[in-house]
């Protein structure tokens with residue numbers, strides 16, 4: 001009875017657009033849903049550093065290297081904002097990391113694809129950050145307060161990420177025929193995985209209905225995907241590149257593009273651990289966590305020593 | 314334990330001299346110097362601040378959401394604390 005009352009006033013709050021804060025009453029299903037989404041999002045930022053980090057030492061100029069370093073550092077920051085938002089729900093940082101390392105928690109399937117050439121760094125900034133931004137702009141108004149506030153910070157920082165990627169693509173597509181080919185090849189490989197970033201079609205997505213009812217998300221996967229296609233296709237045209245979709249066609253009636261269906265079997269396969277780089281990504285993450293253990297130990301010992309000294313004094 | 318990330322600190326950033334410090338998020342750190350440097354690296358990478366406060370999250374005392382109604386209720390019937398409560402003759406300015 002009390003629970004039903006709580007649930008009613010919780011939904012009323014959501015409907016009125018009042019944000020939910022950590023100590024507010026919330027249904028256990030809401031808490032689980034939001035926590036899972038924030039933790040997946042945090043892990044995606046952290047794992048997402050790897051495909052780009054792969055090119056930092058080989059960036060073609062000092063300018064590109066500085067930019068890429070700054071971008072990857074931003075992504076680390078995004079992971080930290082999001083881990084903090086998750087921690088506000090009572091889970092510890094160690095638990096979150098453990099879930100990632102043991103494969104219990106997922107992250108965006110896009111980061112399990114390899115960055116084979118420098119053009120991939122352009123395509124990732126343009127398409128992957130572009131798709132992420134579309135999702136994150138919506139999440140600035142998500143119902144869980146700490147998550148929404150993290151998103152506001154993240155969105156401010158994202159704006160250069162997509163631009164630097166598009167700039168790389170522009171330079172390559174105006175370059176030699178080999179460079180142009182490289183840009184086209186990157187687009188060919190990153191296009192479909194980018195469309196998959198919005199998640200499966202709403203009618204097949206088990207979480208979509210609750211996510212909308214609780215205003216965790218404000219728009220469906222298909223709606224966001226459509227907007228991304230509408231926005232990105234003209235950008236590809238400006239680059240003089242061809243979007244690898246034979247079904248792509250302007251539809252005047254809906255004022256948007258019709259486009260083909262992503263390979264959802266591939267999506268399921270990658271997300272369940274069998275993409276080209278899943279094993280490597282997690283192995284790298286665990287390795288660097290272990291390599292950093294001595295730093296954490298030293299910091300803790302130093303803090304304990306100083307604590308003792310200040311108590312004695 | 315070796316996997317410890319340090320305690321949680323709340324971070325408050327002043328964006329310009331003269332403005333109040335505003336909560337902007339949290340950070341882990343083993344001691345206050347480290348937490349302060351981590352906060353700088355995480356929250357002011359683009360010159361967002363002129364000053365930072367950090368406070369151990371466990372030291373923050375907050376009112377509880379369940380009591381919000383009764384906790385803030387005493388202020389409800391004291392409308393005379395607002396300038397709009399008072400009738401002032403027409404023609405009076407600068408008041």
Ligand SMILES: [Fe+2]
Pocket residue numbers: 045074075078154
């Ligand atoms: Fe990010």
Ligand SMILES: [Fe+2]
Pocket residue numbers: 075129132158161
């Ligand atoms: Fe980004």
